[in-house]
Amino acid sequence: AQSVSQHNHHVILSEAASLELGCNYSYGGTVNLFWYVQYPGQHLQLLLKYFSGDPLVKGIKGFEAEFIKSKFSFNLRKPSVQWSDTAEYFCAVSNDYKLSFGAGTTVTVRA
Amino acid sequence: EAQVTQNPRYLITVTGKKLTVTCSQNMNHEYMSWYRQDPGLGLRQIYYSMNVEVTDKGDVPEGYKVSRKEKRNFPLILESPSPNQTSLYFCASSSYGDTQYFGPGTRLTVL
Numbered sequence: 073a074q075s076v077s078q079h080n081h082h083v084i085l086s087e088a089a090s091l092e093l094g095c096n097y098s099y100g101g102t103v104n105l106f107w108y109v110q111y112p113g114q115h116l117q118l119l120l121k122y123f124s125g126d127p128l129v130k131g132i133k134g135f136e137a138e139f140i141k142s143k144f145s146f147n148l149r150k151p152s153v154q155w156s157d158t159a160e161y162f163c164a165v166s167n168d169y170k171l172s173f174g175a176g177t178t179v180t181v182r183a
Numbered sequence: 184e185a186q187v188t189q190n191p192r193y194l195i196t197v198t199g200k201k202l203t204v205t206c207s208q209n210m211n212h213e214y215m216s217w218y219r220q221d222p223g224l225g226l227r228q229i230y231y232s233m234n235v236e237v238t239d240k241g242d243v244p245e246g247y248k249v250s251r252k253e254k255r256n257f258p259l260i261l262e263s264p265s266p267n268q269t270s271l272y273f274c275a276s277s278s279y280g281d282t283q284y285f286g287p288g289t290r291l292t293v294l
Contacts, residue, residue, distance in 0.1 A: 170228065
């Protein structure tokens with residue numbers, strides 16, 4: 073069975089600070105990797121995904137993530153956050169048909 | 184517009200009163216899934232369906248039923264709801280192995 077671990081439960085930042093959220097997964101086979109974002113009161117939206125190729129993937133709103141296969145990691149980064157990045161962020165891993173989520177990281181950006 | 188719709192969006196009910204949450208997608212996706220979201224636990228998969236008449240249990244299927252008689256619809260049925268099923272529920276759909284698209288969520292309270 074696959075599992076996903078997100079390192080931080082709650083991160084508080086000031087605007088313009090850099091953000092990095094850790095994600096590790098356990099699964100021995102080929103996986104697809106995702107980061108989803110959930111803004112307050114809204115449903116989940118895809119930030120970015122990795123299926124194959126360049127392990128550094130760029131998503132929407134200036135986010136990027138790096139897949140490091142040897143470390144089973146898929147960390148999310150943004151160089152300079154904005155107040156509007158306040159949200160909950162979920163890392164997810166899928167094999168062919170099952171999508172498993174981490175517990176989520178709440179990010180609060182202070183103006 | 185491509186979307187996943189859920190109804191109702193909010194529901195307050197009492198223990199033991201059967202209820203159904205509907206989910207419909209207009210993207211001709213083969214795969215559909217139900218999740219529940221609880222604080223600190225992220226999203227946990229309840230049931231999924233890989234195509235019409237093909238359903239299987241996810242991580243937390245107890246107390247739930249599903250059916251997939253048509254490709255576009257995937258209702259979630261709680262035959263005898265209990266307070267521990269108070270949660271935020273999301274339906275999602277995707278093409279096989281691809282990004283899942285989420286519905287707006289159904290907030291269920293069982294008294």
